[in-house]
Amino acid sequence: MYTPGMDTVERLIASTQELLWERGYVGTSPKAIQERAGAGQGSMYHHFRGKPDLAVTAMRRSAAELRAQADAVLGEGDSAVARLGGYLERERDPLRGCRVGRMAMDPEVIGSEELRRPVDETFTWLRDRLAGIVAEGVATGELSAELDPSDTAAAVAAVVQGGYVLARAAGSREPFDRAVRGAAALLAAARA
Amino acid sequence: MYTPGMDTVERLIASTQELLWERGYVGTSPKAIQERAGAGQGSMYHHFRGKPDLAVTAMRRSAAELRAQADAVLGEGDSAVARLGGYLERERDPLRGCRVGRMAMDPEVIGSEELRRPVDETFTWLRDRLAGIVAEGVATGELSAELDPSDTAAAVAAVVQGGYVLARAAGSREPFDRAVRGAAALLAAARA
DNA sequence: GTCTATACAGGGATAGAC
DNA sequence: GTCTATCCCTGTATAGAC
Numbered sequence: 001m002y003t004p005g006m007d008t009v010e011r012l013i014a015s016t017q018e019l020l021w022e023r024g025y026v027g028t029s030p031k032a033i034q035e036r037a038g039a040g041q042g043s044m045y046h047h048f049r050g051k052p053d054l055a056v057t058a059m060r061r062s063a064a065e066l067r068a069q070a071d072a073v074l075g076e077g078d079s080a081v082a083r084l085g086g087y088l089e090r091e092r093d094p095l096r097g098c099r100v101g102r103m104a105m106d107p108e109v110i111g112s113e114e115l116r117r118p119v120d121e122t123f124t125w126l127r128d129r130l131a132g133i134v135a136e137g138v139a140t141g142e143l144s145a146e147l148d149p150s151d152t153a154a155a156v157a158a159v160v161q162g163g164y165v166l167a168r169a170a171g172s173r174e175p176f177d178r179a180v181r182g183a184a185a186l187l188a189a190a191r192a
Numbered sequence: 193m194y195t196p197g198m199d200t201v202e203r204l205i206a207s208t209q210e211l212l213w214e215r216g217y218v219g220t221s222p223k224a225i226q227e228r229a230g231a232g233q234g235s236m237y238h239h240f241r242g243k244p245d246l247a248v249t250a251m252r253r254s255a256a257e258l259r260a261q262a263d264a265v266l267g268e269g270d271s272a273v274a275r276l277g278g279y280l281e282r283e284r285d286p287l288r289g290c291r292v293g294r295m296a297m298d299p300e301v302i303g304s305e306e307l308r309r310p311v312d313e314t315f316t317w318l319r320d321r322l323a324g325i326v327a328e329g330v331a332t333g334e335l336s337a338e339l340d341p342s343d344t345a346a347a348v349a350a351v352v353q354g355g356y357v358l359a360r361a362a363g364s365r366e367p368f369d370r371a372v373r374g375a376a377a378l379l380a381a382a383r384a
Numbered sequence: 385g386t387c388t389a390t391a392c393a394g395g396g397a398t399a400g401a402c
Numbered sequence: 403g404t405c406t407a408t409c410c411c412t413g414t415a416t417a418g419a420c
Contacts, residue, residue: 008403023299026219029395041397042404051396097297104360105289105297107215119361127358127367144381148374154358154367155374161357162350166319168296169311175319175346182340182347186375189336189382200385221413233415234386242415 009047011037016058021099025055025106025115056114062099063118067125074129080137081191084130084156085184094167094176101161127153144192152187159183201239203229208250213291217247217298217307248306254291255310259317266321272329273383276322276348277376286359286368293353319345336384344379351375 006014015036019028030051034044048054073090077083100122109115130153137143159179166175198206207228211220222243226236240246265282269275292314301307322345329335351371358367 024216024218024297026216027299030397031395040405042406045397046403101354101357101361102297104357105216105294107219110360110363116361116363120363123358123361123367127370146381147377148370151370151374151377153374154355154370155351155372155378158351158354158358158367158371158375159347160350160354162293162352162354163346165290165293165296165353165357166315166346166350168302169293169308169315171302171308171312175315175350178340178343178346179350180347182343182345183350183378185339185343186347186378186382189338190378222415223413232387234388237415238385243413 008037008039008043012039012044012047012054013058013061016054017062017099020055020058020062021096021102024102025109028055030054052112052115056118059100059103059115059118063122066098066100066122070126071129074133080133080140080142081187083133084137084187087130088156088160088180088184092176094164094173095171097164097168098161101164123157126157129153130156141192143187144190147190156183156187200229200231200235204231204236204239204246205250205253208246209254209291212247212250212254213288213294216294217301220247222246244304244307248310251292251295251307251310255314258290258292258314262318263321266325272325272332272334273379275325276329276379279322280348280352280372280376284368286356286365287363289356289360290353293356315349318349321345322348333384335379336382339382348375348379 012033015033016028019032019036023032028051030041030044033051033054034041037044044054048057070087073087074083077086100119103109103115103119109119127150131149134143134147134149134152138145138147138149159182163176163179166179167173169175204225207225208220211224211228215224220243222233222236225243225246226233229236236246240249262279265279266275269278292311295301295307295311301311319342323341326335326339326341326344330337330339330341351374355368355371358371359365361367
């Protein structure tokens with residue numbers, strides 16, 4: 001996440017990304033950010049207007065990173081089912097949860113237009129991307145024509161996000177693994 | 193949630209349940225609980241040892257309520273697909289999220305054995321209950337024998353929890369509705 | 385049982401020196 | 403650009419009076 005050569009601004013952003021992932025927006029304090037970044041108060045408030053400003057910057061970056069990763073995974077595989085399955089069963093650390101999805105549960109994030117936007121954009125993009133793959137599968141006759149691409153895409157995205165909830169509740173990655181495997185099996189069973 | 197006739201203890205518990213749902217554990221302060229309950233500091237600390245104690249009590253109650261509701265819904269319908277579909281598409285307020293699942297994203301909840309337990313038990317119970325229905329459907333020949341009941345159950349539970357994330361991210365219930373509809377369609381397509 | 389007073393850390397930010 | 407001092411509010415809890 002961050003390397004010795006990074007300057008203060010970069011260290012502040014990277015630290016904020018990590019803390020938002022671990023503790024959410026309400027749970028992350030400027031002081032904690034400064035400590036992790038090895039920067040003083042003055043530094044942080046010189047470069048950013050305050051916690052919301054820094055958080056928006058960090059969230060935009062996390063969103064972009066996630067998008068790039070997902071896009072790469074979704075490009076691999078030679079059939080719709082294989083590509084969706086690849087996305088579902090891609091390597092993850094379920095107990096950490098999703099760094100973007102996590103933000104959606106925070107009332108302060110949801111209550112702020114600016115803070116919610118990167119989260120919204122990420123999932124809108126993801127659902128569209130997944131829907132395109134489903135539509136392709138339906139078009140080539142691989143998947144049943146009964147499947148609505150947008151609905152199916154939402155279900156796939158939801159399984160992953162919900163899998164994190166189940167895993168964290170259980171204190172074990174097992175429910176996550178079951179959920180994505182279960183979803184992959186349902187997709188496989190929906191082949192035309 | 194709470195009625196005029198409730199005594200102080202009940203009002204404290206009910207207020208805590210509401211606040212935990214709305215703002216999570218970190219986001220809920222004793223002061224806010226007292227205000228909503230119309231009780232003073234002394235009252236709260238007389239009846240409960242502190243915030244964690246009150247939170248555990250409130251979470252146990254929310255878990256029990258949720259379980260009762262889910263159990264009722266899962267008992268209706270005359271086929272496995274109908275029962276799972278009924279659970280998925282049951283009336284909900286997606287923008288509020290799940291009062292139990294929400295807790296799983298809170299680091300303090302996950303970090304405490306006592307606070308996590310009610311959440312864990314709720315989802316373990318739910319997955320078992322759903323798995324029983326899937327198994328039944330497989331046994332009667334309604335559902336494809338390819339489906340693993342536990343995996344499928346986890347996927348169904350995850351779709352709902354993840355649907356909340358998508359809805360809150362979007363600021364609209366639409367992605368939730370799409371996700372559950374998509375999941376119901378996949379189940380219908382997996383009929384033997 | 386409930387109230388008020390008190391305590392002390394931490395959150396979030398500003399001011400001004402260097 | 404960064405540091406230290408300072409500020410005020412809130413979180414969480416205890417003590418003791420009523």
